[in-house]
Amino acid sequence: MRSDEHDRLYLSPPHLGRHELNYLHKAIEDNWVAPVGPNLDGFEQDLAQYTGRGHCVALSSGTAAIHLGLLLLGVGPGDEVIVPSFTFVATANPVRYLGAEPVFVDSEADTWNLCPERLREALTERQRLGKSVKALIVVHLYGMPARLAEVLAIAAEFGVPVLEDAAEALGSRYRQQPLGSFGALSVLSFNGNKIITTSGGGALLTDEAAWAARTRFLATQARDAAPHYQHSEQGYNYRLSNLLAGIGRGQMELIEDRVKRRREIYALYQELLRPLEALHVGPAEADDVRANRWLTTILLRPEHTSRTPEDLRQHLERRNIEARPLWKPLHLQPLFAAAPAYGGQVCADLFSRGLCLPSGSAMTDADVRRVVQALRETL
Structure with missing residues (x-):
């Protein structure tokens, strides 16, 4: 409900x-x-x-x-x-x-x-x-x-x-x-x-x-x-x-503050979700890059859960929380069915296991904990 x-x-x-x-x-x-x-x-x-x-x-x-x-x-x-x-x-x-x-x-x-x-x-x-x-x-x-x-x-x-x-x-x-x-x-x-x-x-x-x-x-x-x-x-x-x-x-005028906050939100998600073996917060940052963490994304681990990203999305929706699947690869879109494609297994797997979480820079730490609590309920 x-x-x-x-x-x-x-x-x-x-x-x-x-x-x-x-x-x-x-x-x-x-x-x-x-x-x-x-x-x-x-x-x-x-x-x-x-x-x-x-x-x-x-x-x-x-x-x-x-x-x-x-x-x-x-x-x-x-x-x-x-x-x-x-x-x-x-x-x-x-x-x-x-x-x-x-x-x-x-x-x-x-x-x-x-x-x-x-x-x-x-x-x-x-x-x-x-x-x-x-x-x-x-x-x-x-x-x-x-x-x-x-x-x-x-x-x-x-x-x-x-x-x-x-x-x-x-x-x-x-x-x-x-x-x-x-x-x-x-x-x-x-x-x-x-x-x-x-x-x-x-x-x-x-x-x-x-x-x-x-x-x-x-x-x-x-x-x-x-x-x-x-x-x-x-x-x-x-x-x-x-x-x-x-x-x-x-x-x-606020771009660096916005980046800082998005990165803080990502780090808090990562900390709070680490105990859940069923999912992974990613992708990880290499030493020579800084990601703005526009959206925090998670991947489910099928070996640890039978839940799907859509199960999580619907559960979050019932808690009045918006989430979104990762991009569906373009080589799988009907619009581009005839286009040449090289590989496709990696991004198809990411799409099948991934979800974007609320990441707006105006979010509070309490908001992040609310999302985490909802994820714990269903995992």
């Missing part, structure tokens, strides 16, 4: 404060509610400085950023793009927008991200088959850095440019370098459930000034330099608004 004793605990709700209001009030007072303005410029500068990138273009979503990033890399009809199978569908959808096809690659068990060995296998075979692999998308799942040194080296060996999907990973670091600063281009997301939010939004980052300028051009309907509205090529309505960028500026 569902309990109404407690307020609902959401998976990863927005965490706003007073900082955002300062920028919103200023925009309204100055009548800067148009799509561009000082907040947008400032937000882009904040993100470029935080990630160490030369340029940033704030957009309406992370999906839009992936779309434009692939455009800049020359992806078009008949091309292929290497994509991790274990990710949200938004990573792969823009490949199809451009008439290209995704080629899915399995995860490795340590970080749950793109497997370098399977990546090499995929690139070797696509090359042997004469396929045009125009790009590789690397994802940092749940804020855990991928094995970037190996992945980037393999991509360079095959001459394939890398687009870094850091949508879930702002605030994470790999060998002291911020995620969002690797590859030819990087993507961020500020959806309502991300570690910082603009309610909806994203960004494309690069060190190439020409690419940043090209992104702004394409994202504002590709309007030619003329006093009238003239268009010589396809454009998009992808720019983030000045108002939403103001929310982002306020959120960026």
Whole structure:
């Protein structure tokens, strides 16, 4: 029976404060509610400085950023793009927008991200088959850095440019370098459930000034330099608004606090759930990375329990607690049933055993204990 004793605990709700209001009030007072303005410029500068990138273009979503990033890399009809199978569908959808096809690659068990060995296998075979692999998308799942040194080296060996999907990973670091600063281009997301939010939004980052300028051009309907509205090529309505960028500026003032709290929540879950042999809190962090722990995730151990992630999710729901399965691998999705895939057993196993727990940075320690108690009840 569902309990109404407690307020609902959401998976990863927005965490706003007073900082955002300062920028919103200023925009309204100055009548800067148009799509561009000082907040947008400032937000882009904040993100470029935080990630160490030369340029940033704030957009309406992370999906839009992936779309434009692939455009800049020359992806078009008949091309292929290497994509991790274990990710949200938004990573792969823009490949199809451009008439290209995704080629899915399995995860490795340590970080749950793109497997370098399977990546090499995929690139070797696509090359042997004469396929045009125009790009590789690397994802940092749940804020855990991928094995970037190996992945980037393999991509360079095959001459394939890398687009870094850091949508879930702002605030994470790999060998002291911020995620969002690797590859030819990087993507961020500020959806309502991300570690910082603009309610909806994203960004494309690069060190190439020409690419940043090209992104702004394409994202504002590709309007030619003329006093009238003239268009010589396809454009998009992808720019983030000045108002939403103001929310982002306020959120960026708190990014390190948000990362710190998410990591504390992960550590508390890990401590309290350690006695339960039936599950594992993961993935573990290597010595040379800092994960932002956007979402705390658990894996069930079938040798210790007959419970499934769905059993746990439904039990948590009865306790008014939101949880979510891990991403269903894209090579198992009906949408991509005909797409080539390399491996798939690792990410399929993770999906079959995994669950995401409430991890919002506004959670209290008592909230975490409430989730743990509910898990103990069913395990």
